[in-house]
Amino acid sequence: MAETDSIAIASRRLTLALDALEAAAERRREIDRSQEALAHQVHALGADRAQLAGELDHATARSRALETANREVAQRITQAIETIRTVLRVDD
16 A cells, blocks of 8 residues: 555656646746737837937928028018118108
8 A cells, every 4th residue: 555655646746746847837938928028019119219210300300491491581581671671761
């Protein structure tokens, strides 16, 4: 009977060890899935960042162009005002 008990104990220990191994393998698979999901998120964030950087560059260039146009218009208005003043003074 002692030999049967030893086999039963060894069998239970083996079953427990296999269950623990299976649980560890499942935890590892879950970690791998989590890491893969994080890698996808990092990639998506990188793509979003690149897109936003491009949009920012475009907006900055447009802003500079508008500033230049604004200065040119202000100069033309100033010149027009001076021309009108000159014409008005001559007519007096």
